Every structure is written in C-alpha cells, then in structure tokens.
Amino acid sequence: MSWMVWTVPTAIFFxxxxxMLAGMTVWEVVSPSIERKGFLPISTTRGxxxxxxxxSAAYIHLAVVGFTDISIWxxxxxxxxxxxxxxxxx
Amino acid sequence: xxxxxxxxxxxxxxxMLLLVAFSAIIPLMTVVNYSVQDVFDANTRFFTxxxxxxxxxxxxxxxxxLLRQFAFSFTILAIQIPLGIGxxxxxxxxxxxxxxxxxxxxxxxxxxWNVVGSIWQLFTRGDIGLMGVGIRELGYAYNITRNPAxxxxxxxxxxxxxxxxxxxxxxxxxxxxxxxxYYQAARIDRASKWAVFRYIQLPKLTNVLVIGILLRFMHxxxxxxxxxxxxxxxxxxxxxxLSQSLTTMAIGQQDLGPSAAFxxxxxxxxxxxxxxxxxxxxxxxxxxxxxxxx
Amino acid sequence: xxxxxxxxxxxVRRQAAESAAxxxxxxxxxxxxxxxxxxLGLYLVFVMLPIYWLLNLSFQTxxxxxxxxxxxxxxxxxxxxxxxxxxxxxxxxxVNSLAYVLMNMLISISVALPAAYAFSRxxxxxxxxxxxxxxxxxxxxPAVFLLPYFQLYYSVGxxxxxxxxxxxxxxxxxxxxxWILEGFMSSVPKxxxxxxxxxxxxxxxxxxxxxxxxxxxxxxxTLFFLFMFSWVELLLSRTLTATNxxxxxxxxxxxxxxxxxxxxxxxxxGVLTILPxxxxxxxxxNHIAKGFxxxxx
Numbered sequence: 117m118s119w120m121v122w123t124v125p126t127a128i129f130f131x132x133x134x135x136m137l138a139g140m141t142v143w144e145v146v147s148p149s150i151e152r153k154g155f156l157p158i159s160t161t162r163g164x165x166x167x168x169x170x171x172s173a174a175y176i177h178l179a180v181v182g183f184t185d186i187s188i189w190x191x192x193x194x195x196x197x198x199x200x201x202x203x204x205x206x
Numbered sequence: 207x208x209x210x211x212x213x214x215x216x217x218x219x220x221x222m223l224l225l226v227a228f229s230a231i232i233p234l235m236t237v238v239n240y241s242v243q244d245v246f247d248a249n250t251r252f253f254t255x256x257x258x259x260x261x262x263x264x265x266x267x268x269x270x271x272l273l274r275q276f277a278f279s280f281t282i283l284a285i286q287i288p289l290g291i292g293x294x295x296x297x298x299x300x301x302x303x304x305x306x307x308x309x310x311x312x313x314x315x316x317x318x319w320n321v322v323g324s325i326w327q328l329f330t331r332g333d334i335g336l337m338g339v340g341i342r343e344l345g346y347a348y349n350i351t352r353n354p355a356x357x358x359x360x361x362x363x364x365x366x367x368x369x370x371x372x373x374x375x376x377x378x379x380x381x382x383x384x385x386x387x388y389y390q391a392a393r394i395d396r397a398s399k400w401a402v403f404r405y406i407q408l409p410k411l412t413n414v415l416v417i418g419i420l421l422r423f424m425h426x427x428x429x430x431x432x433x434x435x436x437x438x439x440x441x442x443x444x445x446x447x448l449s450q451s452l453t454t455m456a457i458g459q460q461d462l463g464p465s466a467a468f469x470x471x472x473x474x475x476x477x478x479x480x481x482x483x484x485x486x487x488x489x490x491x492x493x494x495x496x497x498x499x500x
Numbered sequence: 501x502x503x504x505x506x507x508x509x510x511x512v513r514r515q516a517a518e519s520a521a522x523x524x525x526x527x528x529x530x531x532x533x534x535x536x537x538x539x540l541g542l543y544l545v546f547v548m549l550p551i552y553w554l555l556n557l558s559f560q561t562x563x564x565x566x567x568x569x570x571x572x573x574x575x576x577x578x579x580x581x582x583x584x585x586x587x588x589x590x591x592x593x594x595v596n597s598l599a600y601v602l603m604n605m606l607i608s609i610s611v612a613l614p615a616a617y618a619f620s621r622x623x624x625x626x627x628x629x630x631x632x633x634x635x636x637x638x639x640x641x642p643a644v645f646l647l648p649y650f651q652l653y654y655s656v657g658x659x660x661x662x663x664x665x666x667x668x669x670x671x672x673x674x675x676x677x678x679w680i681l682e683g684f685m686s687s688v689p690k691x692x693x694x695x696x697x698x699x700x701x702x703x704x705x706x707x708x709x710x711x712x713x714x715x716x717x718x719x720x721x722t723l724f725f726l727f728m729f730s731w732v733e734l735l736l737s738r739t740l741t742a743t744n745x746x747x748x749x750x751x752x753x754x755x756x757x758x759x760x761x762x763x764x765x766x767x768x769x770g771v772l773t774i775l776p777x778x779x780x781x782x783x784x785x786n787h788i789a790k791g792f793x794x795x796x797x
Binding site: 209210211212213214215216218219221222223225226228229230232233234236237240292293296297305307308309310311312313314315316317318319320321324325326328329333334335336337339367371375424427428430431448449452453456457462465466469470472473476477480481484488 | 536539540543544546547548549550551553554557565566569571607611612614615617618619620621622623624625627628630632634635636637638639640641642643644645646647648649651652667668670671674675678728731732733734735739748749752753763766767770773774776777778780781782785786788
C-alpha cells in the first residue's frame with residue numbers, strides 16, 4: 117500500500133465520497149428516488165443531481181485554484197452550498 | 207423493454223466490478239494522491255496542497271497543447287462525419303462486393319496505432335514515400351519535419367484515413383436497419399434523393415452518429431502513438447497533443463506530482479464531455495421509446 | 501398491376517408514360533451506379549495506397565528502398581520477412597502480443613456476459629450511474645493511468661507478464677464489451693427468458709444453453725472489438741513490459757539504430773501486424789455492420 121502514497125487530506129476526500137455513495141444507496145433503499153424536473157434543463161434523479169453537483173464542484177475548485185487568489189476553503193463552501201441547492205431544487 | 211426491478215442483479219455485476227475497480231479506482235486514487243505531493247519515492251515526499259494544479263492550469267505549454275487538441279479534434283470531426291456518411295451511402299448493400307468493401311474499409315482500424323504512424327511515415331517521406339515524392343514532383347517543397355502546416359495536414363489526413371472507416375461502418379449499419387418499405391413509400395411519393403436522405407436516412411443515422419461522434423471525440427483526445435511516430439510532436443511542438451505532453455512529463459521527466467495534477471484536469475474535461483454526450487444519447491433513446499409507444 | 505391489352509385511349513397514354521418513366525429511371529440508374537462506384541473506388545484507393553506502399557517496401561532491400569524509387573519491387577526479396585521469422589526477439593513479439601490479447605478477450609468476455617445480462621434485463625440501485633462510470637473508463641486516456649499502473653503491477657509482482665497487460669486492457673475492454681453485448685441482449689425478447697424459467701431451467705443452465713447461442717453473432721462481434729482495441733494499443737502494453745512480454749509494437753522501435761532506420765524490416769513487421777486483423781475481420785464480416793452500431797439500430 118505504501119506505493120499509493122496516501123495523505124490525510126486525500127484519505128478524507130475519498131472517505132467522504134465513499135460515505136456519500138453509501139448514504140445515497142441507503143437513502144435509495146429506504147425511499148426510492150423519483151425522476152423529476154427542477155431548474156436544470158433535463159429531468160434528473162437524486163443520483164444525477166449528486167453527480168452534477170460533484171462535477172461542477174470540481175470545476176469550481178479548479179477555477180478558484182488556477183485563476184484567482186481566493187482561498188480554497190471559499191471554493192469548498194461555495195461548492196457545498198451549490199450542491200445543496202442542486203439537491204433540493206435542481 | 208420493461209426491466210424488472212431486482213437488486214440481485216448486483217451479483218451478476220460483481221465480478222466485472224471487482225476487475226474494473228482494480229484497474230480503474232486504485233490507480234485513480236493514486237493519481238489523486240500524487241497530485242497533492244512532491245514525490246521522490248514512497249518515503250521521501252512533501253505535501254504541496256494545490257500548488258501543482260495552480261502551476262499546471264497556468265502552464266503556457268499545456269494550455270497551448272490543450273488548444274491544439276481542441277482544434278485537432280474539431281477539424282477531424284468536421285471532415286470525418288460528412289465523409290463517413292457519404293461513404294456509407296455509397297457502399298453496396300449486398301452480395302460479395304458488400305463483404306469485400308467492408309473488409310477493405312475496416313482494415314485501417316485493425317492496424318496497431320504505432321504501425322499506422324510508421325505506414326504514414328513510409329508513405330510521406332520525401333525520399334522514399336509515394337506521397338512525399340509525388341507531391342515534390344508536383345513542385346511543392348513538402349516537408350513534414352520542417353513545415354508545421356505540412357505536418358498538420360499530414361496528421362489530419364492520417365487520422366481521416368485511420369478513423370473515417372469507423373464512422374462509415376456505424377452509418378452503414380444504421381442505413382442497413384431501415385426497412386425497404388420506407389424507400390418504397392418514398393418512391394411512391396416521388397420523393398427527391400435529398401428528401402429521402404433528410405427525412406428517412408438522417409433520422410435513422412442520428413442514433414449511431416452520436417455514438418460515432420462520442421467515440422471519435424474521445425479517441426482523438428487520447429491520440430498519442432500516431433503523431434509520436436510520424437512527427438514526434440514536431441516541428442517544434444506544433445503537433446504535440448495532450449497525451450504526448452502528459453506522457454513526456456510523466457515518463458520522460460518523472461515529474462509525478464505535476465503530471466498527476468495534469469492528468470486529473472485532463473480527466474475532468476473528458477468526464478464533462480462524455481457526460482454531456484451520454485445524457486444526450488439517453489434522452490434521445492427516451493424520446494424514441496416515447497414516440498414508439500405513442 | 502397486371503399488364504393487360506389497353507382498351508381506352510386513356511390507358512394507352514398512361515402505359516406509354518409509365519414505360520417511358522421506367523426507361524428513364526433505368527438509364528439514370530446506370531449513370532448514378534457508375535458515379536457511385538467511381539467515388540467509392542476512389543476512397544478505396546485512398547485506403548489501400550498507404551498499405552500498398554508498406555507492402556511494396558517490405559519486399560525491397562534497404563539499398564533499393566533508398567537508392568531507387570519504384571512503384572513495385574524491382575528485385576523482389578523476402579529477406580526482411582526471413583529476418584523476422586528467424587530472430588526469436590522479433591517473432592516472440594508477435595507471440596507476446598497475441599498472448600495478452602487472447603487472455604484479455606477471455607477475461608473480458610467472461611465477466612462482461614453476466615454483467616451485460618444484468619444491465620439489459622434488470623433495474624437496480626445505481627444502474628445508470630454504474631453504466632456511465634463504465635463508459636468513462638472506456639474514455640479515460642491511458643496516459644492518465646500510466647504511472648499508477650506501473651507502480652500497481654510492480655508492487656503486486658506482475659510487471660513484465662502477459663497477464664499484467666491483459667488486466668490493464670480490461671480497463672477499456674470490459675466496458676466496451678458490456679456496451680456492445682447489452683445492445684445485442686436487449687434485442688432478444690424477454691419472453692425467451694420467461695419461457696425457459698417456466699420450463700424449469702435454472703439461470704446458469706438457461707444462460708449457457710439457450711441464451712448464449714442466441715446472441716452468438718453479438719459475441720462474435722464483441723470478440724472482434726476486444727481483439728481490435730487490445731491489439732492496437734501501445735502505451736499501456738509498452739509501459740507494463742520490459743523483455744519477457746514485450747509486444748511487437750514496442751519491438752518495432754528497435755528498427756531505428758545508430759546507422760539509420762532499417763526501413764525494409766520495419767515495413768515487413770508492419771505488414772505482419774495487419775494480418776491477424778484481416779483473419780479476425782474475415783470471420784465476423786457478416787455481423788460487423790450490426791456490431792458497429794453496438795447492437796442498437
């Protein structure tokens with residue numbers, strides 16, 4: 117395993133993703149998701165919205181890190197906020 | 207098809223999942239780990255945070271490679287899609303000619319990618335290549351190692367040679383699935399050839415064309431071996447595409463951190479594009495089934 | 501319509517007009533047919549010309565290649581081919597390539613068949629997302645995975661073995677196989693499954709004795725694609741091997757030496773890499789068109 121050169125932040129990152137997937141699975145078993153249409157142009161399920169949220173979060177982070185001097189924590193906060201908005205109204 | 211809801215299906219998926227996870231998720235995690243560190247070996251490494259991402263996003267060489275990549279991908283799509291459709295319309299439908307043409311057209315797809323590079327190197331060299339010598343005889347000082355325009359044109363021609371068959375075969379299979387009754391109806395209505403193409407053939411082709419465009423876009427984004435063998439990315443860096451920049455950095459210079467950060471950016475671009483295409487395909491199929499049901 | 505003797509002037513006129521139209525259409529048909537043939541012929545020439553040139557150079561000696569430009573071999577020689585077939589370094593490259601390609605085909609198809617069946621017949625939690633994740637692997641540039649693969653296979657002691665390359669190629673070949681097979685399986689009506697279960701077949705027995713024979717052509721086409729993508733890949737196979745399992749593609753780089761490039765051998769080696777493809781495509785020629793649409797047209 118040492119060749120994988122784990123660090124604490126990346127370990128936290130992957131655990132979070134793993135926990136999210138596990139949580140979504142449990143949620144799906146408890147109350148199955150129904151496809152619906154929110155402010156996004158396509159009708160989506162819960163999982164779709166999570167994926168869109170995560171993907172746009174990645175791009176938000178890249179934009180902040182690459183082209184501005186704003187701290188990455190603001191990007192994180194913005195992404196979480198966006199993810200919540202997307203999950204609720206997307 | 208009405209699918210049954212059954213979570214036991216996961217047992218059928220499981221062996222595949224383990225295998226693909228082994229070759230996809232573990233390496234991906236490692237790339238993420240690399241990207242936030244300066245790695246010398248497993249014991250000597252420093253945490254660098256987002257530094258590599260910042261450097262890579264602002265690296266002019268890579269930005270140029272990315273732009274070139276997009277220019278290349280869109281150029282070949284613009285040539286290959288219409289050409290492929292045209293060839294598919296020309297291909298014989300039955301008989302031994304159909305088989306023969308199919309086999310001949312498929313040939314370029316089955317040649318190892320570096321051999322494709324070699325074939326075109328042999329074909330375009332100014333001293334021994336048929337095309338190279340031919341163009342020089344016509345009076346144009348064709349030289350792919352000196353003139354970037356020649357190198358570009360040759361690489362695009364090579365890619366057209368290599369991959370148009372894929373589009374042609376996709377479209378051919380789409381055309382084959384149109385029932386003869388449609389054509390008969392068009393004949394009775396005295397529809398023009400253009401009308402037949404526009405209202406019968408093209409709608410049937412959109413399905414396969416989206417797959418074709420998706421595959422071609424993705425593969426053109428990974429192009430490595432052919433230009434590497436043919437031009438070595440030159441002259442200068444005029445034909446260095448993303449994959450080659452990445453490989454040079456990762457293998458040639460052993461810069462694990464930066465190349466990992468770059469890989470992730472590369473991967474995110476691919477992910478976004480393929481998601482857009484996938485959603486488009488899925489929505490199209492949904493529309494089709496809706497229409498079929500109505 | 502039956503061709504009866506015309507009785508009224510109106511019918512006479514109509515029949516005359518019809519036959520004239522038919523004649524015109526026939527004449528036009530011949531002209532278009534020839535135009536189509538010419539255009540297709542031109543494209544085929546474009547496809548074959550570089551390959552012909554490779555073939556041409558492979559039958560010439562290096563002195564002839566460099567000294568004298570000719571459209572066909574003046575001094576026909578098979579020395580380039582003899583060199584490849586007598587030097588074990590060379591021909592082992594083909595054996596290595598074929599070995600890992602065959603291993604990959606076997607692994608990929610055997611795990612992809614049940615998975616594709618699951619995708620084509622059942623809904624389950626996360627099915628769409630799983631399918632999409634598989635497709636992203638199909639699209640992932642091998643260059644991204646290069647370094648971790650090297651480390652991964654080195655650390656599990658598989659570096660420079662055929663199985664390492666075969667497993668690495670699973671990354672894109674399994675998703676591809678599932679994608680194609682799913683299309684073919686979805687075109688088999690579900691009633692087939694249901695009838696078999698009513699007749700008392702267990703799932704494995706039904707799958708092997710009834711279902712697999714029904715999608716034979718789909719499996720053939722899938723194998724063709726697996727062969728194709730594993731055979732043509734260079735980056736991963738070159739990175740994961742050193743000497744024991746080196747693929748032909750990376751051995752070919754040895755033709756460039758200090759004294760220049762050995763063009764004749766390079767051309768001959770290139771010709772030999774095309775042959776397996778021709779054999780494979782010949783077997784699936786009748787199904788290939790459907791296969792290229794990945795079973796969904």
